[in-house]
Amino acid sequence: KNQVEQSPQSLIILEGKNCTLQCNYTVSPFSNLRWYKQDTGRGPVSLTIMTFSENTKSNGRYTATLDADTKQSSLHITASQLSDSASYICVVSDRGSTLGRLYFGRGTQLTVWP
Amino acid sequence: EADIYQTPRYLVIGTGKKITLECSQTMGHDKMYWYQQDPGMELHLIHYSYGVNSTEKGDLSSESTVSRIRTEHFPLTLESARPSHTSQYLCASSTGEWTEAFFGQGTRLTVV
Numbered sequence: 001k002n003q004v005e006q007s008p009q010s011l012i013i014l015e016g017k018n019c020t021l022q023c024n025y026t027v028s029p030f031s032n033l034r035w036y037k038q039d040t041g042r043g044p045v046s047l048t049i050m051t052f053s054e055n056t057k058s059n060g061r062y063t064a065t066l067d068a069d070t071k072q073s074s075l076h077i078t079a080s081q082l083s084d085s086a087s088y089i090c091v092v093s094d095r096g097s098t099l100g101r102l103y104f105g106r107g108t109q110l111t112v113w114p
Numbered sequence: 115e116a117d118i119y120q121t122p123r124y125l126v127i128g129t130g131k132k133i134t135l136e137c138s139q140t141m142g143h144d145k146m147y148w149y150q151q152d153p154g155m156e157l158h159l160i161h162y163s164y165g166v167n168s169t170e171k172g173d174l175s176s177e178s179t180v181s182r183i184r185t186e187h188f189p190l191t192l193e194s195a196r197p198s199h200t201s202q203y204l205c206a207s208s209t210g211e212w213t214e215a216f217f218g219q220g221t222r223l224t225v226v
Contacts, residue, residue, distance in 0.1 A: 004156075034215070043120075043204050043217035044157075089156075091215075102147075102215060104156040 002027040004092050006105035014113050017080055021108045023073040023090030031095035035064050035075045038087045038107065047075070047088075080112045117141050120205050120218035127195055127225055135190045135221045137205030146188040147215070149204040150174060157204060163188055195225045 004025045013019050025033070032051045036044035048057045048064040050073070057064050061084075063076045077084055087107040094101050118139040127133055139146065144165045149157040149172075159172030161180040169180050177199070178192050188207075192199055202222050208215040 036217075041202075041220070041222060043206075043220045045217070046214050049214060102159070104158075106154070106156045109154075 002092075002094060002101075002103050004090055004103050004105040006088075006090050006108050008108060009106070010109040010111070012111045012113060013080055015080060015082055018076065018078050019080060019110065021075045021077075021088050021090075021110070023075070023105060025071050025073070025090070025092045025103070027071075027092040027094050027103050029095050030068060030071075031093040033064075033066055033073050034091040034093070035062070035073075036089040036091060038089055040086070044089055044091075077110075080110075082112050082114060085110060085112045118205065118207055118216050118218045120203075120221050122221060123219060124222045125224070127223075129194075129196055129225055131195050131225075133192050133195055133223070135203055135205075135223070137188045137190070137218055138186050139188075139207040139216070140186060141207065141209075141216070142185060143207035143209050143216075144185070145208045146182070147206045147208075148172070148178075148180060148188070148190050149206065150176065151202045151204060151220075153202075161190065195223075197225045200224050 007022045034049045035047045038044040050066045061078045066073045089107040090105040092103045121136045146163045148161040151157045158174035160176040163169045163182040202220050204220045205218040206215045
């Protein structure tokens with residue numbers, strides 16, 4: 001069964017600190033992995049997208065890593081800001097269908113305190 | 115910023131009413147999706163479309179229906195709303211599996 005598991009479920013950090021969010025998946029055959037940021041009550045916004053051959057991708061203070069062999073990804077946030085408070089969702093796409101189905105994790109709820 | 119729009123953002127209606135949630139995108143994307151998301155839970159695919167006149171049901175059983183008469187427009191209709199339909203509905207579009215999936219802001223539906 002294709003699944004995406006994220007940890008931790010929730011995380012509280014102080015402003016200015018770094019943090020790392022984890023994503024494990026069993027989706028096969030793998031196409032790509034995306035990290036989204038979702039503010040409360042709004043739609044997800046893409047942070048990074050990585051294909052099989054990519055190990056690292058950065059977007060400002062966000063750096064995502066991918067290990068396709070162990071089927072793990074992480075999202076590292078550097079020098080956190082209050083505006084980083086949101087849910088971070090790991091999404092994995094398969095290439096077993098023409099649709100390129102998306103499998104969603106439940107997200108990690110990040111809260112940044114001043 | 116992605117050019118995909120959902121209306122209304124918030125909707126409170128009575129049981130038994132018929133409603134249509136609108137979704138439009140100006141990017142010319144062939145693939146469009148409707149997801150349902152309860153608070154703190156993952157998104158569940160309820161409908162998708164490969165293109166005009168193509169619609170399919172997703173993983174999560176839903177009493178809603180969709181249509182795709184134009185590329186840019188993918189409305190979702192509930193013929194008779196029930197309290198169990200209370201949820202957030204997210205529309206998305208993409209050009210293919212290698213590209214980004216862009217999401218709308220969502221419609222928060224409450225059925226009383």
